[in-house]
Amino acid sequence: MCRRCSPSNLIWHVYILAVLVFLYAPIAVLILFSFNESKYMTHLTGFTLEWYTRLVENVRILKALENSVSIAIVSAVISTLLGMLAAYSVRRAPYLSLKLDTLMVPPIVIPEVAEAVSLMMFFYMVGAEYGWLTVFIGHTAFNISYAYVTIKGQIHSISPNIEKIAQSLGAGSFAVFRRIVIPLLTPALTASLLVTFITSFSDFVKTVFTTGPGFETLPLYVWRVAVRGRATPELNALATLMILVSLVISIYYTRRIITKLGESYQKQG
């Protein structure tokens, strides 16, 4: 009579558990070894925070962190701003909106490696100095598209009537935008800022092609250490911190998208 404990449900629970192990075992092992005394990742020998203290003392990592965070923040803000303006401008012009989509979507679709080499050659031709600015431009070039797509999905949910009422009460177009549209778009803007921040923060391909000598972001550091030779405990400590940051963002964000997504599809169905 116990529905939950029928054999078929048991199989389901085992399966879901197995998938969760598949998803989280690598992360768990990585976190575990970041606290491990031994330099070698074969046995657990004892607990230490040494790798974390080394991390904090590592000037290169701190510099890379600073670069990553500053580029991600500026890129997220600027691309969200431009994406919002673009999505807003065509909200009641279906034809123009379709045209704009065609222009804005390719940066998401084209393989990043192709986008990256083309930008590298462009910077070479104009004689730009590779570094913060070139990496920032590279990230922003695809972030604008992500921001546009993210915000556009929600801009239609603002009823034109609200804007009309505000206008009829004497608000100018800028006042309508600032006092009505932006507050109503807050969830979309938050989503856009998060998506673009994370995309920039964790970008590797575009960065490796547009960076210059001596300019490093965190993923470039991870790559440089990880690709030659083996995993190191110091890198594990860094990875653990980065993973924790993303997990916090994701748990906040995923719950929101997924419940919404589920609801909206359920409604359609």
Next chain:
Amino acid sequence: MKRGVRAYFVPAVVFLAVFFYLPFAILLLYSITVPEGGFTLTNYIDIFISRFYLQVMGYSILIAVLTTFFTLVVAYPVAYYIVFKAPQSVKPVIITLMIAPFWIDFLLRAYSIKVLIEPLGMREGFTTLVYGMVYDFFPFMLLPLYAGMSSVPPSLLLSARVYGAGGFHILTRVLIPLTSSSVLAGSLLVFLMSFTEFVIPALLGGVEGYTIGYAVYDLFFKYRDIYRGSALSIILSLGALLGAIMLSRRVKIVQKMLSE
């Protein structure tokens, strides 16, 4: 006033024109040039008659097909479970846990596999590479599948059962046809991304990690052959665009997912 609002899209378009479309035009131009000057298609022909590049391309396709297949096989039941089976009380938790890795840095997830294989005694190579790919691309498959599965009315499954359909028939005659567009969407998304991926193969593939994305990287950084490098990049881009046009529906699902 209205015209003023309309012009708001200009900054974004100008930015993309200068930093996306113009560079792409340069890439296109290089791909049909030779060092001595003059326009030609030899760069493309070189790639298509070169055994080496065809082999690398074939190998990358194999990896992409395997990645797509395994992510689909693993994620499909998960999507089904979340939508139809999971008890309401744990549903949000399971969804969050399943999707959360999506947000973790791609490179770091590949790196975590590298850490994991050491105590397991596994080595870098083809198997580890595919494992890493499946691991990294799983959320990209699950999201569209979940969206598609959510749109299947539970009453249809119930009525199929009432009319005597067994589990197998419900799966093949009802569920799979109803979710086919999201299966296609997820598969194409994962296929295209894994085809040109080079971080995971480089990190986990060892000597078996040479894929087409890596070949582009090498053409530019190792051989300094920007002409053939450009041609190869254009080929990959056109392939991706074609795939995307075929599946603009999938783009809509992703749009929906990002915007809600």
